Amino acid sequence: MALKDFDKKVALVTGAGSGIGREAARAFAGRGAIVVAADLNEGGLAETRDLIVELGGRVLTAATDVSNEAQVRDLMIRIEKELGRLDVAFNNAGITGQAHRIEDYPTDDFDRVIAINLRSVFLGMKHQLPLLRRAGGGAIVNTASVAAITGPGGMSAYAASKHGVHGLTRVAAMENAALGIRVNTLAPGWTQTPMVAQASAQNPGFAQLATSAIPAKRGAHPSEIAAAAVWLASEASSYVMGQMLVVDGGMTIGGFEI
Numbered sequence: 001m002a003l004k005d006f007d008k009k010v011a012l013v014t015g016a017g018s019g020i021g022r023e024a025a026r027a028f029a030g031r032g033a034i035v036v037a038a039d040l041n042e043g044g045l046a047e048t049r050d051l052i053v054e055l056g057g058r059v060l061t062a063a064t065d066v067s068n069e070a071q072v073r074d075l076m077i078r079i080e081k082e083l084g085r086l087d088v089a090f091n092n093a094g095i096t097g098q099a100h101r102i103e104d105y106p107t108d109d110f111d112r113v114i115a116i117n118l119r120s121v122f123l124g125m126k127h128q129l130p131l132l133r134r135a136g137g138g139a140i141v142n143t144a145s146v147a148a149i150t151g152p153g154g155m156s157a158y159a160a161s162k163h164g165v166h167g168l169t170r171v172a173a174m175e176n177a178a179l180g181i182r183v184n185t186l187a188p189g190w191t192q193t194p195m196v197a198q199a200s201a202q203n204p205g206f207a208q209l210a211t212s213a214i215p216a217k218r219g220a221h222p223s224e225i226a227a228a229a230v231w232l233a234s235e236a237s238s239y240v241m242g243q244m245l246v247v248d249g250g251m252t253i254g255g256f257e258i
């Protein structure tokens with residue numbers, strides 16, 4: 001029988017209109033959760049909603065800009081009003097930003113990447129934590145990247161934002177561990193989502209080099225990353241707090257193959 005351990009639980013997934021977020025929304029729904037799928041992209045959200053309904057799952061969609069505090073606050077008010085509780089938040093929406101050396105990086109673009117990838121996680125947790133407390137506890141998973149532990153050339157804004165996501169995660173985990181709320185970071189490696197397809201199309205040589213440098217010799221399927229997010233949000237990881245789970249096909253092992 002399929003595991004329904006999220007039955008009667010409400011799981012919010014941001015960036016649910018595409019890629020990792022869509023797969024996570026499907027996975028939470030498959031495990032019995034009522035999913036709140038949030039994204040800027042309303043077309044993508046509608047497709048995610050249809051996929052979940054096809055599964056027989058329950059979903060509420062919300063067009064939300066995760067970098068906008070008023071919209072994030074309104075979403076939490078709506079969740080509490082319409083669903084009565086929040087048990088899980090997967091703060092996953094993000095963008096890569098442009099690739100430039102630091103001396104050439106446009107400052108406005110730097111600020112935009114930080115707002116969407118990092119400020120969003122702060123705003124999300126700020127407004128999610130009171131609901132999680134009122135639900136008697138729960139779990140938050142924040143999406144970082146292998147760029148949270150490496151220094152990918154050209155990606156200063158992205159790497160800074162993702163290093164920051166883990167810092168925020170650790171503070172939130174410390175502040176909430178005794179309250180039954182676990183907070184952890186998920187750090188995916190190269191994952192075959194529209195985000196990566198777009199970057200690969202811009203720079204096919206780099207994409208080939210990157211994939212061949214991954215010990216697994218392939219990128220992840222988004223469902224492989226989503227599975228780790230669900231595990232971090234589930235009771236199976238009940239004593240895991242403030243950690244970063246790297247899911248990267250061995251990309252950050254270091255060393256050399258003989």
Ligand code: NAD
Nearest residue numbers: 015017018019020040041065066093094145190191193195
């Ligand atoms: P994706 O582009 O397929 O999905 C990202 C989603 O976030 C999109 O639907 C987009 O509309 C949404 N989004 C962007 N800005 C938003 C905003 N301001 N408000 C609300 N939604 C917004 O990308 P993905 O690969 O699934 O990425 C998901 C997360 O995983 C991101 O945080 C990304 O940095 C991270 N990540 C991805 C990879 C990878 O290789 N794909 C690797 C490491 C980390």
